Amino acid sequence: MAKWGQGDPRWIVEERADATNVNNWHWTERDATSWSKSKLKEVLVGLVVEGEAGRCEISDLKQVEGEASCNSRKGKLIFFYEWNLRLSWKGTVKESGEKHKGSVEIPNLSEENEVDDTEINVSKKKGDGDVLKDLMRTEGTTKVREALRDYLKALKTEFTLGMILPTKATAGQEPATERKPSGNTVQDSVSPESVEIIGVKIPTVKIHMREIFNSPADELYSIFTTKELVQKFSKCPAVIEAEKGGKLLMFDGCVSGEYAELVPSQRIVLKWRCRSWPDEHYATVALNFKGLSAQTELQLECKGVPVSNEDSTRQCWKKQYFEEIRTLLQQARDNTE
DSSP states (O other): OOOTTOSOGGGOOOSOTTOTTGGGOSOEEEEOHHHHHHHHHHHHTTOEEEETTEEEEEEEEEEEEEEEEEEEETTEEEEEEEEEEEEEEEEEETTTOOEEEEEEEEEEEETTSOGGGSOOEEEEOSSSOHHHHHHIIIIIHHHHHHHHHHHHHHHHTTTTTTTSOOOHHHHTOOOOOOOOOOTTSSEEEEOTTOOEEETTTEEEEEEEEEEEESSOHHHHHHHHHOHHHHHHHHOSOOEEOOSTTOEEEEGGGTEEEEEEEEETTTEEEEEEEETTSOTTOOEEEEEEEEEETTEEEEEEEEEEEEGGGHHHHHHIIIIIIIIHHHHHHHHHHHHHO
16 A cells, blocks of 8 residues: 555545545646736736836736636646737836827737747827837837736646645645845845645745835824725725724735734734635734834734745735835825925
């Protein structure tokens, strides 16, 4: 008799008592269309392109038509996706300050073509400002391709988590977790002792991040606990019940959870998850606010993140939370001047 975690995975009966389709060995299919639409919006909208000519930004995902799915068969994943995308961009000419708008068409993003071979067409509304159109055709096209690669990487990692189920042997293998501080944060790291195993299925990791905000602690705290402010920085409707046990729902349902602890202006603890994570799996997020005169140091600890979602979770907090909150705070300052 084979030892636990060895032998043909069809006969490793650890998922169901009746041994039916253990480890998803037989054909299974998961619809990735709704998830993909949210992910494409996440990686594309807000994309900034800067050059000597000026500055442009992808302002909206105007059209997203198509579908995506992932299938597993005998331990292998097979992806199908076909998208017709239309993006809106806006920009400002550096010398004149003129503002212009245009669009980016991606008529056929599919598994049949490499991202580098995918057609990307840039256009601009009538009038001057061709320097911005040229900027979008060169630097902009490069950045859009990078964003499309990020989408495909996420499709093949975070979305597929759980489709090929690990054995106890593989779940127990701890991946390397040492990280160097990166980005413009005060500290952004993963503790070497932080890899944990949830049950026997999901290897997880603990993320630490620190950010400095030009805001007093009480103001920054309110941005995480006030529905109107959450909706402003997230640019989506939200459910914010800022009390112990209160619900949290953000980014069109991509993030959900509940408030576990609230100490005004000092600390927030959340039960927090991304929609692409395995069902019912939550991380514990602790946000500690440390006042520094007119500034606040925000210390984040996110414990229980699936290892395969570490990078996307870090980017979620950095791009969707911290950078957008900074923009909101700057807009508030500009309005008072």
